[in-house]
Amino acid sequence: MGGLTSLAAFGLVALLYRDLPRAETGQAPPAAEASRPAALPFWVLWGGNFSAQFADAVFGSLLPLYLLGLRAPEEVVATIAGVAISVGALGAAIASYLAPRLFARRAVAAMALSLVGAALAFGPLAMAGVWWQVPPLRATIGAFGGTAATLSYVLAATLATPGAAAGR
Amino acid sequence: MTSVASAGLLGWAAGPFTCSALAGAGIRPVFGVAAGLLLVAALAALVRGRQQHARALAPE
Numbered sequence: 256m257g258g259l260t261s262l263a264a265f266g267l268v269a270l271l272y273r274d275l276p277r278a279e280t281g282q283a284p285p286a287a288e289a290s291r292p293a294a295l296p297f298w299v300l301w302g303g304n305f306s307a308q309f310a311d312a313v314f315g316s317l318l319p320l321y322l323l324g325l326r327a328p329e330e331v332v333a334t335i336a337g338v339a340i341s342v343g344a345l346g347a348a349i350a351s352y353l354a355p356r357l358f359a360r361r362a363v364a365a366m367a368l369s370l371v372g373a374a375l376a377f378g379p380l381a382m383a384g385v386w387w388q389v390p391p392l393r394a395t396i397g398a399f400g401g402t403a404a405t406l407s408y409v410l411a412a413t414l415a416t417p418g419a420a421a422g423r
Numbered sequence: 424m425t426s427v428a429s430a431g432l433l434g435w436a437a438g439p440f441t442c443s444a445l446a447g448a449g450i451r452p453v454f455g456v457a458a459g460l461l462l463v464a465a466l467a468a469l470v471r472g473r474q475q476h477a478r479a480l481a482p483e
Contacts, residue, residue, distance in 0.1 A: 302465045303468055
């Protein structure tokens, strides 16, 4: 199941990702619009990305034990844990694709709200009473975390000087 | 940009470590740590974003 989800993620990226040169798009990149008028200080972007990735990675080591605590069938605990981690990564990948396109003009607010959304999703996860609640909540946290992390990259790119942005 | 990416990798590495370090207390306290970090980061982004926005709109 985890392999299938990874293949689905790979297929989505291969199908949807287009790296068009700036001249072909005929418009300024979303990153340039996102910074104005509100560009966040660097340390805020650093903290946002750190916390989003922390929240995304925190599941790995103890998730099978948590699932056992939620009375998941022992013979499929590894499968359920793999599914939970995979759907989280898939949610983050989809959010990373969509977020800069949907929220470029309001990147600061969208980043803050997605950080709040991920934090709030930990509540139901901590209070989960049955194991099947874990994968959808993991996907929700992945989607919010992916949005926040990607938007922090978008906002960080706008802080670069023109020379640095051009690779000089 | 590169340093923001490094922050992401650092968070990605610190997550499982924190989870393992607090294993004795259970996974729920780790969820609390993660949620707390996210809320602090969100608050910082909202506050500094509003400050920057107000500064940009203020007359010269």
